[in-house]
Amino acid sequence: MGAMPWKHVTRWHADPNDALRELQAKFVSEHYPDIPSLIQRHLESARQAAELAQVEGDKYGLAACYREEIAMLEEASRQPLPNDPQARVALIRKMHSNTGEGIGNVLDIESVSDSGDVLNCRRLNDEQMVKIFGTRTPNEGTLDDQKMSSIFVELGRGESVCFPIFDPREEPKVWVFAGYTVD
DSSP states (O other), X not given: OOOOEEEEEEEOOSSHHHHHHHHHHHHHHHHOSOHHHHHHHHHHHHHHHHHHHHHTTXXXXXXXXXXXXXXXXXXXXXXXXXXXXXXXXXXXHHHTTTSSSOOSSGGGOOEEESSOBTTEEEEOOHHHHHHHHSSSSOBGGGOOHHHHHHXXXXXXXXXEEEEEEEOTTSOEEEEEEEEEOOO
């Protein structure tokens, strides 16, 4: 399929990791309203894959992997759905862990740091902000498609960045998180 870009805006927190967790909680509530059904769909798919692997003689050695996935999903289906949003994110990540593609959205991001890495969002520093936006305190007016394109051009699969957008008084207003899916 190929990596696809994504972008989200969330309210300001002094710590971008807090902003990320809030964004992910909101994303789960909006995009994953029925996690038990998602578990069942993944479970059915894993059972079918395991059966097919067995029928074909397990020539790629995947049957054990599918059995582990089935056991994890069966256990998850027996447990009450966690109330904690980050526990729900962890469960969704776990359901997608065998795909090699990640989840394909902001839930793939595990944390924010100054250096970033695959699945670890990089916070843009002042120098990078000036290079992209012409200022270390960009506002909504400076966040256009061209600027976003220049950000995406620098990112690889599974990579992401975050940066604040400021109000007219140059106070931080929101966080922008932007990146590419793993695949």
